[in-house]
Amino acid sequence: MSKLSHEPMLEMFIFETAQLLEQLEQVIINSEKISSYTEHNINEVFRIMHTIKGSSAMMLFNSIASLAHSMEDLFYFIRENKPQKIDFTELTDLILEGADFIQTELVEIENGREATADSCLLIEKIKVFLGDLKKINQISDQSCKNNEKAETIKQQQYYIGSDSFAPIPAKKMFKAVVYFEEGCQMENVRAFTVLHNLKDLVSNLHYFPSNIVEDDSTEEIIRVDGFKVFFSTEYSLEIIREILMDTIFLKHLELEELVGAEELIEFEKNQQAKLRETQSPEIKMIEREQDLEAHSKSLNQSIISVSVSKLDTLMDLVGEMVIAEAMVVQNPDLRGLELDNFQKAARQLNKITSEMQDMVMSIRMVPLSATFHKMHRITRDMCKKLDKEVKLEIIGEETEVDKNIIEHISDPLMHLVRNALDHGIEPTEDRLAKGKPKSGTITIEAKNAGSDVLIIIKDDGKGLDRDGILKRAKENDLLYRSEEDMSDGEVFNLILLPGFSTKESVSEFSGRGVGMDVVSKNIETIGGSVSVDSVQDGGTTITLKIPLTLAIIDGMNIKVGKSRYTIPTASIKESFRPEENDIITDPQGNEMIMVRGECYPILRLHELYNVETKITNFIEGIIIMVEQDTKNLCVFADELLGQQQVVVKTLPDYIRQLKTVKGLAGCTLLGDGSISLILDAGGLFNL
Amino acid sequence: MKKVLIVDDAAFMRLSLKNILEKNGHQVIGEAENGKVGIMRYRELNPDVVTLDITMPEMDGLTALKEIKKIDNNAKVIIVSAMGQEGFVREAIMYGAKSFIVKPFSEEHVLKVLNSI
Numbered sequence: 001m002s003k004l005s006h007e008p009m010l011e012m013f014i015f016e017t018a019q020l021l022e023q024l025e026q027v028i029i030n031s032e033k034i035s036s037y038t039e040h041n042i043n044e045v046f047r048i049m050h051t052i053k054g055s056s057a058m059m060l061f062n063s064i065a066s067l068a069h070s071m072e073d074l075f076y077f078i079r080e081n082k083p084q085k086i087d088f089t090e091l092t093d094l095i096l097e098g099a100d101f102i103q104t105e106l107v108e109i110e111n112g113r114e115a116t117a118d119s120c121l122l123i124e125k126i127k128v129f130l131g132d133l134k135k136i137n138q139i140s141d142q143s144c145k146n147n148e149k150a151e152t153i154k155q156q157q158y159y160i161g162s163d164s165f166a167p168i169p170a171k172k173m174f175k176a177v178v179y180f181e182e183g184c185q186m187e188n189v190r191a192f193t194v195l196h197n198l199k200d201l202v203s204n205l206h207y208f209p210s211n212i213v214e215d216d217s218t219e220e221i222i223r224v225d226g227f228k229v230f231f232s233t234e235y236s237l238e239i240i241r242e243i244l245m246d247t248i249f250l251k252h253l254e255l256e257e258l259v260g261a262e263e264l265i266e267f268e269k270n271q272q273a274k275l276r277e278t279q280s281p282e283i284k285m286i287e288r289e290q291d292l293e294a295h296s297k298s299l300n301q302s303i304i305s306v307s308v309s310k311l312d313t314l315m316d317l318v319g320e321m322v323i324a325e326a327m328v329v330q331n332p333d334l335r336g337l338e339l340d341n342f343q344k345a346a347r348q349l350n351k352i353t354s355e356m357q358d359m360v361m362s363i364r365m366v367p368l369s370a371t372f373h374k375m376h377r378i379t380r381d382m383c384k385k386l387d388k389e390v391k392l393e394i395i396g397e398e399t400e401v402d403k404n405i406i407e408h409i410s411d412p413l414m415h416l417v418r419n420a421l422d423h424g425i426e427p428t429e430d431r432l433a434k435g436k437p438k439s440g441t442i443t444i445e446a447k448n449a450g451s452d453v454l455i456i457i458k459d460d461g462k463g464l465d466r467d468g469i470l471k472r473a474k475e476n477d478l479l480y481r482s483e484e485d486m487s488d489g490e491v492f493n494l495i496l497l498p499g500f501s502t503k504e505s506v507s508e509f510s511g512r513g514v515g516m517d518v519v520s521k522n523i524e525t526i527g528g529s530v531s532v533d534s535v536q537d538g539g540t541t542i543t544l545k546i547p548l549t550l551a552i553i554d555g556m557n558i559k560v561g562k563s564r565y566t567i568p569t570a571s572i573k574e575s576f577r578p579e580e581n582d583i584i585t586d587p588q589g590n591e592m593i594m595v596r597g598e599c600y601p602i603l604r605l606h607e608l609y610n611v612e613t614k615i616t617n618f619i620e621g622i623i624i625m626v627e628q629d630t631k632n633l634c635v636f637a638d639e640l641l642g643q644q645q646v647v648v649k650t651l652p653d654y655i656r657q658l659k660t661v662k663g664l665a666g667c668t669l670l671g672d673g674s675i676s677l678i679l680d681a682g683g684l685f686n687l
Numbered sequence: 688m689k690k691v692l693i694v695d696d697a698a699f700m701r702l703s704l705k706n707i708l709e710k711n712g713h714q715v716i717g718e719a720e721n722g723k724v725g726i727m728r729y730r731e732l733n734p735d736v737v738t739l740d741i742t743m744p745e746m747d748g749l750t751a752l753k754e755i756k757k758i759d760n761n762a763k764v765i766i767v768s769a770m771g772q773e774g775f776v777r778e779a780i781m782y783g784a785k786s787f788i789v790k791p792f793s794e795e796h797v798l799k800v801l802n803s804i
Contacts, residue, residue: 008702012702015698017699046742047744050769051697051742054697055699058791185789186787189776189780193787196781216773246803248786248800
């Protein structure tokens with residue numbers, strides 16, 4: 001994906017932030033569904049924003065950091081004050097907008113560009129929203145402050161309450177002024193640390209500024225004037241100095257013994273007065289703990305993240321190993337030798353390599369859930385724009401497919417969901433008129449089927465218009481057969497052809513000139529297929545059939561002349577030697593074969609690829625019947641060489657750019673070192 | 688050389704800290720993504736120093752700090768926190784955290800804090 005190789009830190013930042021954004025979107029969408037934010041969800045958003053703020057500040061992406069900060073503030077306010085009146089839709093829009101901003105910046109960063117966009121406008125918007133929120137809920141800044149105060153005051157009591165107002169014994173009195181290093185931050189908390197370290201050794205402890213606990217702006221005073229502490233103790237000056245010198249980020253320490261302690265007495269009075277005033281310690285620590293327990297049920301797995309490029313390399317290496325194994329075990333030098341021990345060892349090797357392959361495959365498997373959940377957002381946005389009510393249901397999101405494949409199905413899926421929303425589901429009035437439930441349903445389902453995964457997108461909208469499709473197909477000259485002969489399925493599948501689009505008007509979401517043919521192209525590039533089914537007023541179902549993985553397939557090796565070809569075993573139906581009288585030739589010269597009463601076209605590989613071979617008579621060679629989407633074709637070759645797992649390599653560029661060589665999916669190396677071309681069953685039909 | 692356990696929910700932060708520490712001859716013997724795991728790792732690894740983030744899922748830093756202190760009252764814990772969390776940091780200090788680092792942190796700050804305890 002990335003064009004530049006990143007530093008690991010940057011890579012980690014991008015990866016993690018992207019993940020957090022996904023989580024965020026999930027939380028937001030879930031919250032919107034129940035049209036309120038639970039305490040847990042508010043905490044989640046707060047935490048996510050907090051983490052993004054921290055990380056992006058470390059990476060010096062300031063626009064992201066400040067945006068995250070303002071969202072964190074907003075949710076902090078919501079969490080602490082629990083305002084009753086919140087415009088949830090606006091809040092959701094705001095947060096999603098923020099998430100989008102960060103997302104866009106991430107993409108910029110990932111592509112090695114500067115993240116330059118300005119988040120000020122958005123931050124301003126969030127601030128205004130927060131301000132309004134305070135206004136309509138009549139919570140002034142003052143009262144929030146009070147809330148915070150209530151919390152800190154208890155701590156103060158906890159701290160001072162121990163022994164500071166004990167009667168003054170005859171001890172020495174000291175005054176210390178502590179200066180911290182510049183830029184060490186949170187000086188008031190550091191000052192607090194100083195107090196904390198002293199408290200067991202000294203009594204009668206007073207300090208200035210006295211409100212370091214309540215007021216974080218005191219850090220400015222401490223930064224400039226230092227932190228002044230007064231106390232009495234029986235320990236000597238040296239010991240106290242030693243303790244104070246241990247302070248981290250200490251720049252300078254002034255320590256002196258006091259004789260006339262007027263300053264001190266003044267202090268004490270203030271302190272006591274203050275303490276009397278504030279006796280309302282209602283703190284909600286318990287609540288937080290409960291909250292934590294409530295969502296501590298998620299799994300405790302230990303997981304490491306590895307960059308995809310490493311996995312790709314590992315995959316390639318395992319592929320090479322499979323080839324190398326074949327080269328050793330099927331080495332021509334071994335032909336005709338009786339090698340019991342060698343065979344035993346070879347079997348062991350074979351077992352291990354295939355286990356390794358399985359393992360590498362399973363590492364690369366990623367559940368579809370993230371891809372599916374993106375659809376929630378699309379559904380939400382589109383429903384708002386189109387003023388439709390649609391429920392999105394997801395089934396089987398835990399189904400796993402190869403990482404490479406996931407990248408290829410995200411766009412088609414999005415397109416299909418958009419189509420369903422825009423063209424499929426009717427406007428609410430129409431639905432009610434037809435006696436359908438008011439809100440439409442779109443179901444996305446994934447399930448395993450052998451070595452394939454099926455992804456089914458189903459809507460309960462108006463369905464496809466058979467006549468409309470036929471009319472449009474005729475206009476665009478896409479009909480390959482007479483109208484009457486075509487089954488419903490065949491008619492519906494016409495919409496997958498290039499240059500077909502039934503929607504007259506182009507809307508914002510779907511139909512930007514790219515149609516279903518792009519979906520089907522995308523799916524075909526990863527070796528999958530698309531099929532369409534529809535019922536008038538009952539809805540449309542689109543099924544994507546996708547292979548589990550791309551890199552290693554089971555193949556049947558065949559020979560034509562001196563060339564080798566591999567046909568994926570999955571698409572082979574049967575192979576057989578034909579009888580002379582099964583062969584039929586029609587008046588146009590098309591050759592066909594009769595198998596159990598059915599007639600199938602024959603494709604001569606040697607003619608297709610101009611290969612010289614002695615075997616041109618059908619009965620001398622072998623027929624392999626391949627199947628693709630319920631269509632069958634018989635491929636004619638010289639002989640079968642055997643079945644083997646092969647590693648799919650892409651064709652070299654100079655062959656692909658020619659675009660005149662058709663029907664190939666890739667190539668592979670065989671055990672004897674020769675190159676075999678992998679036939680693409682789907683491609684063979686379109687010749 | 689100190690043996691350090693890093694507890695932070697952000698993998699990015701863990702990596703940043705780890706880079707800084709390992710570059711300067713300290714050893715990161717473990718990482719944990721929340722307080723709960725942090726406590727488990729603490730029991731297993733018995734590190735010299737623990738760095739604790741405050742805002743984490745499952746179990747936050749303060750709770751984890753209290754638990755760790757229960758296991759070993761002399762445990763050396765450094766709080767890693769962002770601006771705006773002063774209240775929590777104070778609380779942590781009272782519960783016995785040795786010091787704290789403010790995010791975003793610099794290499795110099797981290798080392799200074801680590802070397803001082």
